[in-house]
Amino acid sequence: MINRVMNGGDFLINLMMMLIERVGLIIILAFFLVNIPQFRRLLFRTDTVTKVELIVIFSLFTIIANLIGIEISPNNDTDVTPLLLNVSPGDSVANIRILTVTVSGIIGGPFVGSVVGMVAGVHRILQESFTLDALFYLPSSIIIGFLSGLFSIQKQHHFAIMKAWQGFLIGLLMESIQMIFILIFSPTGWTLVKYIAIPMITIGALGTSVFLSIISLYFRQEVDVQAAQTKTVLQLALRTLPEFRQGLNKTAAKKVVELILKYTSFEAAGISNEHKILAFAGTGQDHHIAGQEIKTSLSEKAINSGEVQIGNNAKEINCKVPNCPLHSAIVVPLVAQNKIVGSLKLYHTEQWKLSPVEIQLGTGLGEILAMQIMLGEMEKQSNLVRDAEIKSLQAQVNPHFFFNAINTISAVMRINSDQARSLLLQLSTYFRSNLLGVRETVIPLAKEFEHVKAYLSLEQTRFPDKYEINFNNTVDENVMIPPFSIQILVENAIKHAFSKSKTNNVVSIRVARIKDKLELRVADNGSGIDKEIIGKIGKDAISSKKGSGTALQNLSARLSGLYGSDGELKVDSDHYGTVVRVVIPYMEKGEGEK
Template identity: 55%
Template sequence: MIYLSILMAERVGIVIILAFLLVNIPAFRRLLFAKTFAARLQLVIIFALFAILANITGIEIDPTNDLHDKVLLTAVNHNDSIVNARILAVTMAGIIGGPWVGGSVGLIAGLHRVMQGGFASQAWFYIPSSALIGLLSGYLYKDKNSSFTGMTPKRGFIVGLSMETIQMIFVFLFSPTGWRLVSFIALPMIIISSIGTSIFISVITMYLRQEEETRATQTHSVLQLTNETLPYFRNGLNRQSAEKVVKIIKAHTNFDAISITNRHIILAHVGAGSDHHIAGETMVTNLSESVIHSGQVRVAKNAEEIGCSHVNCPLQAAIVVPLRIGNKVAGTLKMYYTDSWRLTPVEIQLATGLGEIFANQIALGEAEMQAKLVRDAEIKSLQAQVNPHFFFNAINTISAMMRRDADKARQLLLQLSTYFRANLIGARATKITLAQERDHVNAYLSLEQTRFPDKYEVHFNSEVNNDVLLPPFTIQVLVENAIKHAFGNRKSGNKVLINIWRQNNRLILQVADNGCGIPASLLPKLGQEVVPSEHGSGTALQNLNQRLTGLYDQQSHLQFDTGKNGTKVTISLPLQTKGGTGNESLNRG
């Protein structure tokens, strides 16, 4: 029995080594969480191959329990049995892919086992037993939300033990040698297979946990970079801003060289290759020109793909990301390694994300500069500004959340991106759709409510289509004003209600709160002049009121109804939709 245990451990070890190699392939890791039929089918193929490999590397055992250790078992005597790791592969298929994958792999594995025995009648029970084990491991132990992420090695051991025990029951009931065979192979197969299942789970979860930690670190790096580069890129894409930014990126990442270009010249380069990648001179790589013309991210894994004109260029791998402003590529962000093996999907993802953030920052900066040249310069300039207090509070909130919940931190980072995008849209347009305004409000609320859990309760009720038009930040300003000023130091029970409806040919927007009300002395000033407060500059309501009356008519001004039970702010706008339906031309403003 000891010798059998050693042989069985060798076979399970082969499966574990293959699992370790497999989990290092990004395409396989993506399959673990994909929900499509194609992904499930690929998992069936992969684990069916595992199971077949387990069958053909098994140990043949005759009716007298003598072992025949062969290299490969393509066929066995119909009276002989096989000790193998097939159930381990079937069990893992069920745990990872669910009952459909587990059952399919079990069916294939059982059918192959029958084929090995020449389709002998006494071997047919392997088909239903293997399929049943695959189904049970999928039904009983598949987490509904994220596959096997809740499976611990200890729990994996119990699952493996249970599934192998079921197989032994089938062998006892249907094998010609029955108890004689089971008494000899049961303990080694059950224990070794259970340990193998536990190790298999450990290998995959350990790798995914490390990948998750890497992503959390990457998110933190992106936040720091965003925080530090914002002041520079808001001044536009030029040599001065680019020189500052490449140094910041180099300090926060492990790249050997960083470069930023516009469409024609190198704006800044730091790190390896600085002797010939010189700021102010024309680009020296074919890869950069390709990205500018295609607008697509390009990855080079050797010097030939980079295409540097300098013969002795030390750069061996590169990620080039287009800095896209609207529909135009304004330049590129280039990140280099001197060793191509250091370029991994994590670095590619980091570079791509940074490129998108920098492009948004540049676009915001350009929008601010353009806003100063147009008729509504003062309004659009205010729209384009990102409140520094809100931005730094959001950064601090996301950084704190990252230590507790990396997934939540990434979601908040996306909301912050939505908030920036809304500022950009608001800087370029005098009117946006209700859907866009609602996204902006939701992004603001997600960040604010994470900072102050359960402090505010906000409800959004709309009786109109999402394509109606209104000035940017109309609802967001009123919601933010209510959250900042309406409730004082009250910690709970704070409610904000947003109501939108149509009244004849007018669009009615109303934001109501159950706060403390507005002092009578301030009421005549709101919307008419700057009203300073400890929570802001006091310009938001005045700016909003000027935009409303400037874009529409005097009937569109802010209307306040306040008392000790709260405040209602109502706006009446001419009803207009994105398609052009309404009482007034959309070309105005």
């Protein structure tokens, strides 16, 4: 035991230095912890098992914090022992227990923080042999754990947003709460607080900030490392677009898995149908052979449940071949027309190798491949010549929009992986709506609105604050309209109306019933259309730097094919803007569907 006697300023300075030493030990432990894959996994999950594991880890941290505490006697003596198992009667302790409780709450939420606080309080009472004077440590620690948990962002991958100064303020508040409890309930309250408040509050707050910064640093490094491959992976989706034109088959699957291995860091990739492997490339291809039955239980579970499955070790993957070298995997079910048609499987040879960004990218890639498969199936289903002609007009996909969307998502992924995930889902919705248009000649208004909003979400992310979009609908959203009737008009307005203006651009969408007709109206406050070409819009191709007018020409042709003279496309324009209207017969769901 080392005994140090000091007074006044010397006491505060020395106490602060000793607390810094102890915070340093906890910080070192935190640094090693975030380099353990099993712990990093806990930062992205919120299930019950994860909470229990976090409680165990942080309970050990808080017990260590108690054991390396500094015993202070009433004369300002500080006793430094290797492990502070017992506190002498009348003495007090300065430690960093509250730091560990605070961090546990921020990372794990109120429940984890409260339980860790309870463990911290009970152990602190044990150090004082369960004396009545020490009982207040239990409620104070639980309250601090719960309150710090209220600052937890439940989806832990958002946690990287927390700044160091925010962690400092939270630590400052929680340490201050502990000082208030000591002041009120400790027999030596004021005498003790007057000496330890400044060192413990300051060092505790700084320690909380540094602890959280270490974890946040991991998140930033993770995003930086994976962002470099994000654009490549999304471009991979574009490269695989033509492969499934003939549906899900061995030839297409083989080309896709080879592209995946070429453009990603996965060691193996496979595609299966519901029962058999269609293609496999990379490590393990000696026994994961095309044409054979699916080898892993993880793939079977994904196909049976329709949910993405993650395997972090060989046991979770459960390959039927002993000593399979694949030790971590993500399996994404491929869903086409509300039916599971197969799975995309991406593997690493190391346990716990999958990063959260890779999981998100794998999921998004699987969704896009499913859309491509659906597109291929749709192309084989055209039966009637008249429907085939109409659907071929509907099936046009603008490659520039797709490429721009990929670049936008790639850029967003660097700063906000959740927003990028949301945009990827919007892109999936956009293509799903395109495919719905291939299959149907009329769809509910609600489906068209989904398509429009998915398109606008991507465009408004690409050009923030450039467009204001107003929706005004006065009819039942089950009313039937041709696919793309509104989307084409909105896209046309955004592309062509505002070339001279970057702000105060308004697009108004209105759907209304006029007697037995339905009017779809899209208006903008743009620069207008030249009078010489207004009469040609919807009738002829127009030679222009801004476009050819093919989309509106196709829309007009579909209206004519579906409704004859009852379907009209009308365009009015002047220097105040343009109004485009589609007028069709009003039909409820079930009427006139093909």
